[in-house]
Amino acid sequence: MLEAKNITIRYDARFAVQGVSLRVEPGKVISIVGPNGAGKSTLLRALNGNVKSTAGEVILDERLLRSHTRRAIAQRIAVVAQEADVRFPVTVFEFVLGGRYAGANLTAWGWESGRDIELAQNAIAETELAGFESRLMNELSGGERQRAVLARALATEAKIFLLDEPTANLDLAHQATMLRLIRSRCDKSDSAAVVVTHDVNLAAEFSNEVMLMKDGRSVAFGSPREILTEQLLKQVFGLQVLVDAHPVSGAPRVTPVHEMRSGPRA
């Protein structure tokens, strides 16, 4: 459904992304993991055309991405970026309804139809924000806001989700809930997701494939079990880690091993 072929993105003399390819297929969750400045977010942004690639092509539904209109792209691809900065008194409901911009069935007066409203309400319920509809976005906590951003993406009815650090502001319980939501969308409704994350363990738990990135290049790509190895993680992060199996899920579990000279600090 979505494919990046040999993407290169250059800012002046610096290469942010160099020759990376990626195939997004229905039902798959792909995580992109790597150190800060590896080009993960830039690559993600290129997948819906928000960042222009210097070389290479992005292909959506067998056509060049740039041959689609913005509206058509937005109907297929939803983005969950790091939380929005809201300076105006916008309610959670209005914010989530914004997700219907590209796909709305407008009434003659330019207002969203009952179906659009229903989709927004469902998304609010799914992200556990029911009861928050008339609260103002700038009065919410960071985590609540982040969930509203996810709700807006769910309300679009897009089949491809691009998520940039979707769990950064969430507590433990909500991190799992949000990723489970994305996971189950991908399993049930031929959707797919690309997730940029720093949380290697969540990536191991929820993704079908993991891409390790460093200095703008894809270092390794494969199943979590193939990719999240002590050797590869040391190569990418420069950090000694211990990888064992998660006692419940069996997914790889990564524990950083810090050099401790005199035992753990009290």
Place this chain on the structure above:
Amino acid sequence: MLLVIVFVISSVIGAQRLSLSGALCALTGKASCSLSAEERAILFDIRLPRILLAGAVGTCLAAAGAAYQALLRNPLAEPYLLGVSNGAAVGTMVALVFFGAHEWGRPVMAFGGAIAATFLVYRLARGRAGASPERLILAGVIVTTFLSSAIVFITTVMDATRIRSFTFWLLGDLSGTTSSLLTVAFIAAAVGVIALVMNARALNLMMLGERDAFDLGVEIGRVRLIVFAAASLLVGASVASSGSVGYVGLVVPHLVRLSFGSDNRLVIPAAAIAGATFVIVADTLARTVIAPRELPVGAITALIGAPLFVYLLKRGTAAVV
């Protein structure tokens, strides 16, 4: 509704008071009313055009203010703060000095000046990471002060007899109405407000960040162009016909948001109506408080607007930058 009431009241009071029943009767188009010929002339030739112009100017400025605030993601954005009005003022003055004979010269040059100033401020404010609200305000201050000196320069080279009327006009003056200016202001108000309302849904998203709006399917380049052009048209028309009436574009959208929320599909038309009401009230005050002498309407809107804005800021409703 309020607009209609204000309209009627404003047409009755003034240096020469008219009877309410007589004016109402005449306004509804009846021929046999209790007004004398002189009173009819005051009502239809002097007062009515002026009230209509005040309404059009208020509509233009308030709708443009709401649009600038949404587009620039800055609750403090306002035609005057951004230097757009000064741009239009310089355009108008150039038109008056060089093509004084052409009636259409003023509005066309004002529109040109407004668009040039908008473009300049936007380019100055735009850094690599986009235009931050802080940069935007700074760019607005730079352009405003630069254009102010241009205005001073033009005023100085003009002959002394015209200086007083110019100073008056610069502060916002509705007394120089002509029927062609009125027509221009009405057409501009209608075209501008319709263009803005048609893009209001896109503005709702751009108000929350251009990158997110892009992701959600907004053609941001096209929307930005249309909104800048429509807002410049509104400001240009209002400055050409009445000079610099300040604070309307700042205060009216804020008050409207307090009661209607932030959806621009409501905010822009509501601000258009509320702006008309506000300027008609202000102009009625301007021509009555020290009658038979008159104040520039801009002085009144600033006197009402500035304290109100300070109050809004303190209440925290004007999400501080």
